[in-house]
Amino acid sequence: MVLSPREIEDLTLELVGIQSVNGTPGEAAAVEFLAARLRESPLARRGDLKVYLLSSPQDPLHRPVVVAHRPGRGRSGVLLMGHIDTVGVDDYLDLEDDALRPHNLTERIAQGALGAEMAALARSGDWLFGRGVLDMKSGVAAALAAFLSLAESAPDGHLLFAATPDEEGSSHGVRVLDAWLAEYLPAAGFTLGAVLNTDYTTSRPDDAGSFHAYAGSTGKLLPAVYVQGIPSHAAEPERGLDPSAALAAITSEVAYSEVLRDAAEGDLAPPPVTLFQRDGKPFYDVQTALYASAYYNLFHRQRTPGEQLERFVQQARRGAQAFAERTVALSLPPLRVISFADLAQAAPQVIPPAVDGLDVREAARRIVASLVAQTFPDEPVAVCYFAGPLIPSVESAPWARLALESAVAAAGVPYRVHRYYPYISDLSFLAESRDWDDAAFVENYPLAAFGGAAGIPPRSQLAPLMLGPHGFGAHQRSERVLRPHAFEILPRLLHSTAEELLRAQPVG
Numbered sequence: 001m002v003l004s005p006r007e008i009e010d011l012t013l014e015l016v017g018i019q020s021v022n023g024t025p026g027e028a029a030a031v032e033f034l035a036a037r038l039r040e041s042p043l044a045r046r047g048d049l050k051v052y053l054l055s056s057p058q059d060p061l062h063r064p065v066v067v068a069h070r071p072g073r074g075r076s077g078v079l080l081m082g083h084i085d086t087v088g089v090d091d092y093l094d095l096e097d098d099a100l101r102p103h104n105l106t107e108r109i110a111q112g113a114l115g116a117e118m119a120a121l122a123r124s125g126d127w128l129f130g131r132g133v134l135d136m137k138s139g140v141a142a143a144l145a146a147f148l149s150l151a152e153s154a155p156d157g158h159l160l161f162a163a164t165p166d167e168e169g170s171s172h173g174v175r176v177l178d179a180w181l182a183e184y185l186p187a188a189g190f191t192l193g194a195v196l197n198t199d200y201t202t203s204r205p206d207d208a209g210s211f212h213a214y215a216g217s218t219g220k221l222l223p224a225v226y227v228q229g230i231p232s233h234a235a236e237p238e239r240g241l242d243p244s245a246a247l248a249a250i251t252s253e254v255a256y257s258e259v260l261r262d263a264a265e266g267d268l269a270p271p272p273v274t275l276f277q278r279d280g281k282p283f284y285d286v287q288t289a290l291y292a293s294a295y296y297n298l299f300h301r302q303r304t305p306g307e308q309l310e311r312f313v314q315q316a317r318r319g320a321q322a323f324a325e326r327t328v329a330l331s332l333p334p335l336r337v338i339s340f341a342d343l344a345q346a347a348p349q350v351i352p353p354a355v356d357g358l359d360v361r362e363a364a365r366r367i368v369a370s371l372v373a374q375t376f377p378d379e380p381v382a383v384c385y386f387a388g389p390l391i392p393s394v395e396s397a398p399w400a401r402l403a404l405e406s407a408v409a410a411a412g413v414p415y416r417v418h419r420y421y422p423y424i425s426d427l428s429f430l431a432e433s434r435d436w437d438d439a440a441f442v443e444n445y446p447l448a449a450f451g452g453a454a455g456i457p458p459r460s461q462l463a464p465l466m467l468g469p470h471g472f473g474a475h476q477r478s479e480r481v482l483r484p485h486a487f488e489i490l491p492r493l494l495h496s497t498a499e500e501l502l503r504a505q506p507v508g
Contacts, residue, residue: 002152003145005487009128011037011144012486015084015137016130017100020165022085027063027165030084034144034163035066043070043151056176063165065176069188070151070159076505077158077185077192078498079462080147081177082140082199083167083426086132087475095477102130118478127471127480134471134479138486139198142469146494157502158190167199167426174426175456182459193505194400194463196494197427200481201468210414211485214421214466215404216395217428218269219435221305222361222388223312224295225250226368228381230333234286238330241380243292244279246335249326250319250382251277254296260311262301264419269299276361293365295387301420305390306440313339313384320382333380340368340385341443347375352450360447361387367446386445390455391424392433400463403504407497408467413489427464433457467497 003011018033020026035053043049054065089099095113098105106129110122121127128138140163147161164173185192201212227247232240254260256271263269275297279289300308317337324334344350353370355363364387372381396404401417408415421427435441436457441448448454469486473479 002149003491008141008145008487008491009483011141012133012138013102015140016102016132019089019100020084020086020132021088022166022168023061027061027085031064031066031163031165034084034140037144038066038068038161041148043148049151052180054176054180056172059166059172059176063173065165065173065180066163067177067180068147068161070147070155072155072157072159074157075190075507076502077160077190078501078505079160079162079192079195080143080494080498081162081164081195081197081426082136082143083164083173084137084140085165085168086135086137087168089131092131092477099131102128102133105129114478121480126483128483129478129480131479134200134469134481135474136199136468138481139200139468139490142486142490142494143196143198145491146498149491149495150498155502156499157505158188158192159498160192164426171426171429174429178430178458178460191505191507192460192462194396194403194465194501195427195430196498196501197425197464197466198468198490198494199421199425199466200474201466201470202472202474203470207416210416211470213404213408213415213417214419215401215417215464216419217393217421217425217464217466218423219300219393219428219433220391220424221298221300221308222275222295222386223298223309224293224361224364224385224387225316226291226293226365226372226383226385227335228291228369228372228376228379229288230378230380231287231290234288237288238332240288241332241335242288243380244289246320246323246380246382247277247292247294249323250316251294253315253319253322254312257315259315260298260308262299262303262308264301267418267420267422269301270422272296272298291369295361301393304440305386305435305438309339309384309386309440309444313337316382316384335380335382336376337382337384339444340383340446340449341440343368343371343375343383344443344449347371349374350450360389364388364446367450384444386441389445389447390435390441391428392435393420394428394431394433394464395419396463396465399504399506400465400501403500404465404467404497407493407500410496411489411493421466425466427466429458430460430462431458431464432461465497467494
């Protein structure tokens, strides 16, 4: 079954029309829509396709995952996949009614709804606008089209297609898929060597003119700082220490820090940014806060979580020093900066608070606050720790990267292959990573240090590859996908790359 570019675009439009915002029932609706399409295909009707709808008892929303398997000759296999959830549409403001109707939205943008630059792009006919057209429903449509065309004949290996929910949240869907694969593959009698994820790709001004593919995925950490101050009356600030001011000085050394940017093969990871920062005051009065806390988005590639934490603590100490120098005339008490591992070791007793049912980030903060109160009841202190679970950095084995490079080289369009996808992705939960063995992460993640888990290492151990639609503006009102690439070039390239991976996969 070979889908034409028009049919692939129509499938994208149908998927976009399903409002599958993360954390809503629409995620299940989008997965079930794809399951129905697969079950209605000629392949399924003649018995050449197995379609499974998986569920997760751990997911409170019970969002399903769809998997299709086309058995083939031999013992090698490749998986094509993508996620169906999106972020919300509130940011579209007066355009919200058309956010899920790409043709209508593109027409309104062509008339100037987002300014002259976007209008010119919309009028060109090369761009399609809408929530999810780029991130990543056109990628799911291209993956399904490539899967169906590959599956039409008796392939030289086993082919799988999967669509998952919850990539924009906690990656419940891919974790369900990973657990299912661990049981299914031994029983099915073949080895799944690689996964082709079809999340969105983009370019920067310095690399315009090329499309991009990736043989791995960047890891993400959520380092945090909890600052305990000394409350004081606003008219007597020298009698205390304002934790909000101290934290602001630390944030100034962390956010956009070049020291914290990891790199691989000349590609710098995006700089860290602040995702949360506030004090602990529940109401207004003229007393400074007892504490303030923040956490930050920090990508890593070749550095381990422990190496990044060491640099993070150094930056926090630089911020504390700058704060001390700025307030030296007030003779404020010194602000000590330590890691959570240091705090746990210094604590005279460890009585963590009850955190059941709390968001992991808030649970981690409360554990830190409790230990600080027990250990340094009357002293200013800043504790550096990890506020969220591990998202590891992953990369492909040489054979898989070579197969990807060979396929894109033969595509007849300019492509660059990079070592790491620059954003987080579900690939991190399907591949092996040394990050899972990093003791520094466990020692500085409060939920793991007190009997929890840093995360569940994947069991599938696939070669992680990213080859998706090209566009700009993901998570923004200007989200748009390049139509000729998404609906013509990409499906053919996914087809040829999957064939190359099946030929190249070592089967032991």
